Structure formats: C-alpha cells, structure tokens
Amino acid sequence: MRPEELFQRFTKLNTATLSDGIKAPHKYLLLLFAIGQCLKGKDRMIPYEHVKKALEPLLKRYAPYAKTLKPELPFWHLQNDGIWELESTESENLPNSGVPGKKTLAEMHGGLTQEDYELFSNNPDIAMSVAQEILDLRYPSSLHEQILETAGIDIESDIGVADDNEPNTSKKFQWFRRHWRDPKFPKEVIKAYENQCAVCRFSIRMDEKPIGLEAAHIKWHQYDGPAKVSNGLALCAIHHELFDAGAFTISPDVYKVKVSDLFSGQGDDEMLGRYDADTLRVLPNVKNDHPNRQYLVWHIKNIYRGDPSSLL
Ligand SMILES: [Zn+2]
Numbered sequence: 001m002r003p004e005e006l007f008q009r010f011t012k013l014n015t016a017t018l019s020d021g022i023k024a025p026h027k028y029l030l031l032l033f034a035i036g037q038c039l040k041g042k043d044r045m046i047p048y049e050h051v052k053k054a055l056e057p058l059l060k061r062y063a064p065y066a067k068t069l070k071p072e073l074p075f076w077h078l079q080n081d082g083i084w085e086l087e088s089t090e091s092e093n094l095p096n097s098g099v100p101g102k103k104t105l106a107e108m109h110g111g112l113t114q115e116d117y118e119l120f121s122n123n124p125d126i127a128m129s130v131a132q133e134i135l136d137l138r139y140p141s142s143l144h145e146q147i148l149e150t151a152g153i154d155i156e157s158d159i160g161v162a163d164d165n166e167p168n169t170s171k172k173f174q175w176f177r178r179h180w181r182d183p184k185f186p187k188e189v190i191k192a193y194e195n196q197c198a199v200c201r202f203s204i205r206m207d208e209k210p211i212g213l214e215a216a217h218i219k220w221h222q223y224d225g226p227a228k229v230s231n232g233l234a235l236c237a238i239h240h241e242l243f244d245a246g247a248f249t250i251s252p253d254v255y256k257v258k259v260s261d262l263f264s265g266q267g268d269d270e271m272l273g274r275y276d277a278d279t280l281r282v283l284p285n286v287k288n289d290h291p292n293r294q295y296l297v298w299h300i301k302n303i304y305r306g307d308p309s310s311l312l
Contacts, residue, residue: 006130021223023138026070032131036152038112046110048108058150062150140220188229197281256279258311
C-alpha cells in the first residue's frame with residue numbers, strides 16, 4: 001500500500017464537527033493509544049475498561065474542554081471508519097446501533113483490524129509515521145512529545161526503531177512530514193512584541209538574536225489559524241508550551257491572563273499562578289496587531305483547560 005493511501009485512511013476519519021469547525025480529536029486520540037499498544041506487542045483486541053482508563057487522560061488534556069469525559073463515544077463510533085473492530089465476550093449483546101450502556105461496554109473489546117495491526121507490528125516506523133501524521137495535522141509540535149507519552153508511545157524505544165542508519169524498506173513513509181511554518185511569522189510577531197514574552201517579559205538576546213523566545217499561534221495553524229501578528233503572541237518557551245497545553249488563556253478585549261486550576265507542581269506559582277489576572281505586559285504598538293478577539297475566543301473554547309463560560 002502506498003503511504004498516501006494509508007495516511008488517508010488514518011487521518012480522514014468521520015468526526016463530529018464541534019464549535020468553530022473544530023474536528024473532534026477523540027477518535028484520533030484513541031488511535032494513538034491503539035498504535036502504542038500495538039508497538040508494545042499487546043493483544044490486538046483491548047478490553048473496553050482498559051481503553052477507558054487510558055483514554056480519559058488523553059481526552060481531558062487534548063480534546064476541547066468538556067464537563068464529562070465520554071471515552072465510550074470514540075470507542076464505539078470508530079468502528080464506522082473501517083479501521084477499528086469491536087467484539088463482545090457475550091456476542092449476542094453487541095448492539096446493532098446506538099452507543100451501548102456501561103454493562104455491555106464492560107464486556108466489549110476493541111482493536112485495529114487484523115491487517116493494520118500486523119502492518120504496524122511488523123513495521124514500527126510505519127506505525128510511528130501514521131502517529132506523527134495524526135499529530136502534525138492536529139496539534140502544534142510543542143505538544144507532540146507529551147501526547148505520545150500520554151498515549152503510551154515510548155518515544156525513546158519506539159521511535160528509536162526507525163534508525164536512519166538501518167537499511168529500511170519503508171523509509172518513504174518518513175518523507176511525509178509536513179512543515180507549515182511560515183518563516184516570516186515568528187520574526188514579525190517577536191518584533192511586534194519588542195523581543196519580550198507577552199506574559200513575563202522574558203527577553204534574553206545574544207548579538208541581538210532573541211533566545212528562548214517564540215511566536216505562538218493563538219488559533220492553531222492546524223485549524224487554519226493564519227500566520228499574522230494578530231493571531232500571534234510572543235512567548236518564552238515555557239509560556240508557549242503552557243499556552244498550547246491550555247494551562248492559561250487570554251481574555252478577549254482586556255487581555256488578562258487566566259490560569260487553569262488543573263495544573264500544579266514545582267514552579268506552578270512562580271511560572272504560572274502569579275500571572276493570573278494580570279494584563280499582558282507587552283502588546284504591539286499597532287492596534288491592528290493586538291490579539292484578535294476571534295482567535296482568543298477560539299483558544300478559550302477549544303484549548304483552554306477550564307470552563308470557558310467565565311471568559312466569554
Ligand atoms: Zn514568559
């Protein structure tokens with residue numbers, strides 16, 4: 001099979017369209033978990049309870065905020081995409097339609113098709129290319145490593161398999177990495193913010209070249225967020241990653257930092273909590289370059305890990 005066809009099957013799933021045209025990522029997160037299981041040599045068919053336990057943290061962190069997590073939905077609906085099979089230990093209990101109840105789910109197993117499972121098991125680099133393609137299409141690269149880790153894909157050993165020095169028949173799969181970054185965008189954003197992090201004013205330069213300062217997309221480029229200054233924020237590397245992870249967001253109109261209470265740990269207050277309710281410390285001189293309301297609303301609704309209603 002050609003890589004394009006394989007990628008097509010795994011990256012063009014039927015997904016619900018959420019607010020703002022966001023394609024629900026839930027099925028893709030389930031797929032990443034299933035690929036991870038395959039790479040670990042686990043059984044093809046995975047008990048629902050096991051899927052649920054592994055999928056909940058993925059949904060909580062990397063799907064738009066929801067009061068209730070519903071791992072049963074991707075587990076059930078992915079069977080319609082031709083890459084996922086379901087079976088039940090009580091075969092007569094497998095319903096024809098409609099998401100089954102808890103009791104029925106508890107008896108169910110789900111897994112990749114035999115063909116895909118074998119393809120991935122025998123070619124870990126193909127499995128990783130598919131995982132990478134899913135990530136490239138949906139998440140900024142600052143999140144890729146942690147998503148893989150949460151999905152149970154061991155980057156060291158699983159990516160290590162596709163060693164560049166090894167003769168590798170399926171190397172062509174690695175050519176499909178996409179690069180969308182517009183090189184002008186970071187320069188323009190960082191200049192508009194006068195070489196400073198908008199949140200903490202971090203600004204270290206060597207020979208006038210800023211170090212550790214990055215241009216974050218407010219609305220992700222994976223969701224057609226444009227590469228223009230009003231969709232950007234200059235952020236230090238830490239605040240960039242925290243912003244992409246939804247640890248904080250920025251309120252529209254008054255540009256106040258709003259910190260999610262789901263994040264904690266060493267440095268939590270120093271790097272994050274202390275900026276809660278602060279106004280952005282730096283804004284571009286040109287009003288048109290200020291963060292645009294529609295992009296901030298998108299971030300609040302889809303990326304921020306907290307209740308958006310208090311901000312909108
Ligand atoms: Zn910062």
